[in-house]
Structures are given as structure tokens and as C-alpha cells.
Amino acid sequence: MSRRYLHPVLPAPGARLLLDRAASHHLLEVCRHPRGAPLRLFDGRGREALCRLVGVEGNLALVEGLQEPRESFSGSWRVLLLALCKGPAFEAALRMACELGVGEVRPVLAARSNLRRGNEDRWRRVLEAASRQCGRATLPALAELSPLPVALEAQGLPAERWVATPTAPLAAHSGEDLALLIGPEGGLDEAEIAAARAAGFTPVGLGPLILRVDTAVAAALARALG
Amino acid sequence: MSRRYLHPVLPAPGARLLLDRAASHHLLEVCRHPRGAPLRLFDGRGREALCRLVGVEGNLALVEGLQEPRESFSGSWRVLLLALCKGPAFEAALRMACELGVGEVRPVLAARSNLRRGNEDRWRRVLEAASRQCGRATLPALAELSPLPVALEAQGLPAERWVATPTAPLAAHSGEDLALLIGPEGGLDEAEIAAARAAGFTPVGLGPLILRVDTAVAAALARALG
Numbered sequence: 175m176s177r178r179y180l181h182p183v184l185p186a187p188g189a190r191l192l193l194d195r196a197a198s199h200h201l202l203e204v205c206r207h208p209r210g211a212p213l214r215l216f217d218g219r220g221r222e223a224l225c226r227l228v229g230v231e232g233n234l235a236l237v238e239g240l241q242e243p244r245e246s247f248s249g250s251w252r253v254l255l256l257a258l259c260k261g262p263a264f265e266a267a268l269r270m271a272c273e274l275g276v277g278e279v280r281p282v283l284a285a286r287s288n289l290r291r292g293n294e295d296r297w298r299r300v301l302e303a304a305s306r307q308c309g310r311a312t313l314p315a316l317a318e319l320s321p322l323p324v325a326l327e328a329q330g331l332p333a334e335r336w337v338a339t340p341t342a343p344l345a346a347h348s349g350e351d352l353a354l355l356i357g358p359e360g361g362l363d364e365a366e367i368a369a370a371r372a373a374g375f376t377p378v379g380l381g382p383l384i385l386r387v388d389t390a391v392a393a394a395l396a397r398a399l400g
Numbered sequence: 401m402s403r404r405y406l407h408p409v410l411p412a413p414g415a416r417l418l419l420d421r422a423a424s425h426h427l428l429e430v431c432r433h434p435r436g437a438p439l440r441l442f443d444g445r446g447r448e449a450l451c452r453l454v455g456v457e458g459n460l461a462l463v464e465g466l467q468e469p470r471e472s473f474s475g476s477w478r479v480l481l482l483a484l485c486k487g488p489a490f491e492a493a494l495r496m497a498c499e500l501g502v503g504e505v506r507p508v509l510a511a512r513s514n515l516r517r518g519n520e521d522r523w524r525r526v527l528e529a530a531s532r533q534c535g536r537a538t539l540p541a542l543a544e545l546s547p548l549p550v551a552l553e554a555q556g557l558p559a560e561r562w563v564a565t566p567t568a569p570l571a572a573h574s575g576e577d578l579a580l581l582i583g584p585e586g587g588l589d590e591a592e593i594a595a596a597r598a599a600g601f602t603p604v605g606l607g608p609l610i611l612r613v614d615t616a617v618a619a620a621l622a623r624a625l626g
Contacts, residue, residue: 266492270615275607308609344625347573381501381625383534389496389618396619399570399607 177205178306180313181215184223185239198235201227213237216311218302222246246311251332251351252276252398255325257284257358258292259387265300266388267356272304272314274395280317282325286360292319322366326373336398337362337370338390339377346378348398356390403431404532406539407441410449411465424461427453439463442537444528448472472537477558477577478502478624481551483510483584484518485613491526492614493582498530498540500621506543508551512586518545548592552599562624563588563596564616565603572604574624582616 179197193201201207207227215237216222223243229236254276256267271279279301281292297316305313320328332351340361355362355370362370367377380393405423419427427433433453441463442448449469455462480502482493497505505527507518523542531539546554558577566587581588581596588596593603606619 266614269612270618273607273609273611273615274619275609308611310609380622381499383499383501383536385499385534386495388492388614389499392496392615392618393500393622393625396606396622397625399619399623 177201177207178214178216178222178309180218180302180306182217184215184217184221184243185225185237186243187239187241190228190236190238192231192234192236195233198230198233201235202230202233207235212240216246216305217243218305218311218313220245220312222311246309250275250277252395253278253280253331253353254391254395255280255282255322255353255355256391257282257322257356257362257387258287258289258319259358260288261293263359263387265297267391268297268300269304270388270392271395272301272310273308274392274399275310276314276395278315278317280325280328281319282322282355283319284322284358285363285366287358288360294318322362323369326369326375333374335370335373335375336378336394337367337375338380338385338394339367340379340384342377342379344379344381345394345397347400349400352398354391354394354398356387356394359387403427403433404440404442404448404535406444406528406532408443410441410443410447410469411451411463412469413465413467416454416462416464418457418460418462421459424456424459427461428456428459433461438466442472442531443469444531444537444539446471446538448537472535476501476503478621479504479506479557479579480617480621481506481508481548481579481581482617483508483548483582483588483613484513484515484545485584486514487519489585489613491523493617494523494526495530496614496618497621498527498536499534500618500625501536502540502621504541504543506551506554507545508548508581509545510548510584511589511592513584514586520544548588549595552595552601559600561596561599561601562604562620563593563601564606564611564620565593566605566610568603568605570605570607571620571623573626575626578624580617580620580624582613582620585613 335353337355451463561579563581
């Protein structure tokens, strides 16, 4: 797979631009990308362009467009409501949601969330790295952290809604249009599950065992691929 | 969820035994488990027992059985052929396979495996920790690392066989009886996919994007839940 970097503007064929410091460092110092070799830029809004490295100015990589930018996979309408939990599991869940094509992540604060504050900058970097690696051209949208009751009443949720719940029947195949609520380590409490049901979420199960947050996100989104 | 530890023998009601050093340390020092409070022991072969902490001898926790040991979820007949790759992704994939109920893991050496040697002791610890956490009573069996061509010809593979392949049609619902082959970072090469097909594996896809190894394992096993 060729290397991919996020860049807000894509070059037309023959046009040149400088990558930012982080992308240049990765391309030149970490990867030792050869002059003339291809790479891809994506704009985070649905398009990507095949380019090549033509030189270095200061510490920055100079790249040239090779083809007209084109549309690429840009995520689905699936919305993930993901309960805040400690770093590694939450970040692995973000990465996996990105790989499995989720369109938007809405972090929510649940009763058993073992953190109380978000780290949006870091989460954005996780989503950017995952998008780069998995070949999608649009970053998942990232909403601000909100309390679960607020998120359940928010506008713009798809009509089909699942809440992962240990003893519920297995999640069945879904269309593109899905809101998925995943609780923190320790799960949603009974009042939260009742509130989700009242907001139109159907309890769905993911097998007989207790899943970690990242596994639950990947499993539920995979069950909804269609 | 109550605490769970692996112990080769389960106590009858009223019988007492000492936990090993690692379990005792976790229970007494890390969790500061109160005297009298319940915990569970599982034997790794399909049974678990509700117990309680009754004391400490030396540094070891003394526990007493409260109920007759009973059968618990003991994994399925699904067999995961998992290509060796670097530590964190491979170990996350082992953990997720355990949570999603896989019965046996057979590590395989693929052309693009970026490691050449296994670490079975460490893998066993990962599977043990995951089994403890996810509530299963039987550890997944762990085979020795073998070259992919050998693994493809091995005895005891279920009749239904999937190989995760980027552009293939979506994996469909499966029965309990499944062999799943997941390649390393960078994927299986064309000769390997051809060899897998010749050995009865059907290429199945997991969406339009490039998945990391752990995501692919969780997604494919979730598609096969039924």
C-alpha cells in the first residue's frame, strides 16, 4: 500500500506543494521515502490524489500531483455513541470504528465512565492516523463529549438504533443507517439501558461472553456491514 | 462482575484451597479483596466455582468453595489460523478471539509475517487473562506455530473455511463450525490466497477499507456469530 497523508488541498496533475512538518518528517525521516516514488494525499473530505516526492525544501517534502484527485470511500452514515473510558480501549475503539467505516463518533459520558474529561485533540490524531492507514478519504466526524442523556435526545441520529447489551439477542444485519451505543468497561447501568430503549434503541447482543469496549465496537459494526 | 482466577482444581462446597502466587497477589494486593467477599475460580476445562476469600497463609489467599462447580461457556469449534505479526496487534487479536468464543488458535507463519518466532508462553498468558476477564471457563487451545502450507493441510479443520481477503464479497453468517484464516499486516500474498482456496477456504471480505489484524479477527468472528 502506498503512503497516505492528510493535506487540506490536493494538487492538480503537475502542480506542486509542500507537506506539513509532521507528514514531511514521517515521509522523509521515518520512511526514507525515495525521490520519485508515489504517495497519496487525501483531503479528509472525500477525495484523494496520487502524487510523487520530487524534492525537499528546508525540512519539508515537496510533492507533485500525478493524476486528477478522485472521490474515495468516504464513510457511512453510521453514528457511534461511545462511552468514555480509559485511554487504550477508547482509542482502539476509535481506530476500529474508523476502519469499519463509521461516519461520526459522538463520545458520551456514562455512569460508569472511569474518566470524566475528553481529549479531543488526541482522539482527532487517532482518527487521522487510522484514516490514513485504512485507506479512507474522509475522517469520521468527531462530536464534543456530552452526557449520555443529552446524546440520546440529540438531533440527527439514524432511525435504526442499537445498544449493545449482554444478554440481548444477537445483533442482526443492518442497512447503512445505524446509530450504535456502546457502554464503558463495566457496561451501561440499568437506568441508562432503559433511557436508551425509551429513545428508540434496541438491545442487541454480541455473543455469550463479556466483551471489552474495542471488541464490542468492532463486533457490532461488523454485524452491521451490509 | 466478580473476580475470576484460573485454578486447576475447583473446591467442593466447604472445601478450602490456596491460590497460586500470581492470583493471590492480584486478589490481595492489587484488588484488596475483602475477607468473605465472593470470587470465582475456573479450571480452564469448562467448569467454574463460586468461592469466597476466608484468609491468608503466608502470602497466599485461602478460599473456600460456596457452591458445586458448574459447567460454563466453554468456547466453540471455531478455529482461528492467525498469521504471526508483531506483538500488540497479534496479542489484541488473541484477546478478541477469546472474547468472541474461538475454540482454538493456530498461529501460522506467512510470507509477510514480520516476526519469525513465536512466544507461546506470553500468548498463553494473554489467553488466560482474556478468559478470566470475559467469563469463559475454557481457555482456547493454542497450537504450535507452523508454516501456513502445513497449517492448511492439517487435520481437524472444520469444513466451512474463510480467508479474509480485501476485495471479496462480505462474509455471511456461519454456523458454529468454522476455520478462519487472517493474514499478517500487509496481507497474505497471492500465492498464499491461492493455496488457501485450494485447501477449501472461501475468500470473504469485511468492508471497503484496510483492516488491521485485530480488527479483522474481531470483525470476521462477529460476522460468524450465530
